[in-house]
Amino acid sequence: xxxxxxxxxxxxxxxxxxxxxxxxxxxxxxxxxxxxxxxxxxxxxxxxxxxxxxxxxxxxxxxxxxxxxxxxxxxxxxxxxxxxxxxxxxxxxxxxxxxxxxxxxxxxxxxxxxxxxxxxxxxxxxxxxxxxxxxxxxx
Numbered sequence: 001x002x003x004x005x006x007x008x009x010x011x012x013x014x015x016x017x018x019x020x021x022x023x024x025x026x027x028x029x030x031x032x033x034x035x036x037x038x039x040x041x042x043x044x045x046x047x048x049x050x051x052x053x054x055x056x057x058x059x060x061x062x063x064x065x066x067x068x069x070x071x072x073x074x075x076x077x078x079x080x081x082x083x084x085x086x087x088x089x090x091x092x093x094x095x096x097x098x099x100x101x102x103x104x105x106x107x108x109x110x111x112x113x114x115x116x117x118x119x120x121x122x123x124x125x126x127x128x129x130x131x132x133x134x135x136x137x138x139x
Contacts, residue, residue, distance in 0.1 A: 015070060015134060016066040016069075016070070017066075018063045018066050018067055018126070018127075018130050019127060019130065019131065021059045021060075021062055021063040021066070022059070022060070022063055022123045022124075022126055022127035022130075023127070024059050025055075025056040025057075025059035025060050025063070025119060025123045026056075026120065026123050026124070026127075028052045028053070028055045028056040028059065029052070029053070029056045029116050029119045029120045029123065030120075031052055032048070032049040032050075032052035032053050032056070032112070032116055033049075033113065033116050035048050035049050035052070036049045036109050036112060036113060036116075040105075040109065043106060043108070044108075044109055046108055046109070046112060049112050049116075050112060053112060053115050053116055053119065056116070056119040056123070057115075057119055059123075060119060060122055060123055060126065063123075063126055063130075064126060067126070067130055072138030072139070073133065073134075073138050074133045074136040074137065074138050074139050075133070075139070076139060077129075077132060077133040077136045078129045078130060078132070078133035079129070080129075081128055081129045081132040081133065082125045082126060082128060082129025082130075083125075083129075085124060085125040085128040085129065086121065086122070086125035089120070089121035089122075089124055089125055090121055092121070093117045093118065093120075093121050096113075096117050097114060097117065100113055100114070
């Protein structure tokens with residue numbers, strides 16, 4: 001198969017650090033959840049977990065903007081993989097929310113945990129979609 005000289009080879013092209021941003025977002029999400037979980041069942045201080053949750057969401061937004069600006073890129077594969085992964089993550093998120101509600105988690109930690117579950121789900125879906133699509137021929 002001949003390669004078009006205008007389209008860079010999938011192995012040679014330079015891409016933004018989207019996996020790093022997603023992984024940092026996951027790390028901030030997990031650190032925030034650990035800080036909250038350690039304090040339970042007492043009322044936890046929410047400042048550090050909220051700041052980490054904000055950092056996680058900022059990293060997700062930056063990564064998503066970076067994905068949107070990549071040209072050329074196989075967005076069809078990205079959407080296909082990312083959407084399926086997001087559906088799986090949302091099912092898991094729903095089960096976690098059920099557990100949080102069933103355990104009568106106080107409102108403050110419940111809201112923060114819900115935000116963290118959302119950031120975790122989106123980070124994983126974004127990471128999976130990008131990692132698969134980056135090795136596909138751009139369209």
